[in-house]
Amino acid sequence: MCTTCGCGTDKIRLDGKALQQHESIGNLSHQRAHNTIDAHYHSHAPGMHPERMVKIERDILAKNNQYANRNRHYLCAHGIFSLNLVSSPGSGKTSLLVKTIRALQETHNQPLAVIEGDQQTDHDAARIRATNVPTIQINTGKGCHLDAHMIAQAIQQLELQNDSLLFIENVGNLVCPASFDLGEAHKVVILSVTEGEDKPLKYPDMFRAADLMLLNKCDLLPHLTFDADLAIKYAQRINPALQVIKISATGGEGMPQWLDWITAGCRKTFITKHLPSR
Secondary structure, rough: OOOOOOOOOOEEEEEOEEOOHEEEEEEEEOOHHHHHHHHHHHHHOOOOOHHHHHHHHHHHHHHHHHHHHHHHHHHOOOOOOOEEEEEEEOOOEEEEEEEEHHHHHOOOOOOOEEEEEOOOOOHHHHHOOOOOOOOOEEEEOOOOOOOOOHHHHHHHOOOOOOOOOOEEEOOOOOHHHHHHHHHOEEHHHEEOOOOOOOOHHHHHHHHHHHOOEEOOOOHHHHHOOOOHHHHHHHHHHHHOOOOOEEEEOOOOOOHHOOOHHHHHHHHHHHHHHHHOOO
């Protein structure tokens, strides 16, 4: 659980407009949630009993999961394949997303949309909008992750098309986004070769929650001492079912495999939507 949980009503913004966030933390007041989580990490509220803190944290996640389930039901019912892209800052997540969108636009007719999460600025959203893909920017202020209520409001504003593809680029952080289900089909964790091989061991919850790891910036491997095989070994030690694609947004390595993985997910979502009900 993070320090502020993004619960400040005057700090979360959806495309520049203030977003009401009390609902996203389970109708807990800003101060109550802030004190609770601070107590857990920084002992700012020493009078709070540990069992009480655990209960409120569970309430927060339970409320988030209710929204996530609604999001998932909506997305599945409309044949929308959704991916939650997560990473630490500087992994090349936005560059890879832009490259992916442009590649899909050349080979697919499927509608695309993006929800972009950052604490401040709309710089990354501007890069995505340059591809002419509908994009919503969520600025979380001090919050270090997106939550399912934010995504629900963004989905409503985007007016997503049926049988489309939705990318959610989460705030750069390998801790809290692991705990917050957004209703996505898959979490895709991006690890760059400019980081440490032991990132999966240091942040196991994220790699355990992900279904795919993209090992990015592989064009730089000849210039680094990064051991790609060891990084993959560590990641699959945490999550033996984790699929891995070595990729480079700059050089193009791994892009065909990544696009094939997306295409397969879109096809599965489409087929599931059109299965006859029993």
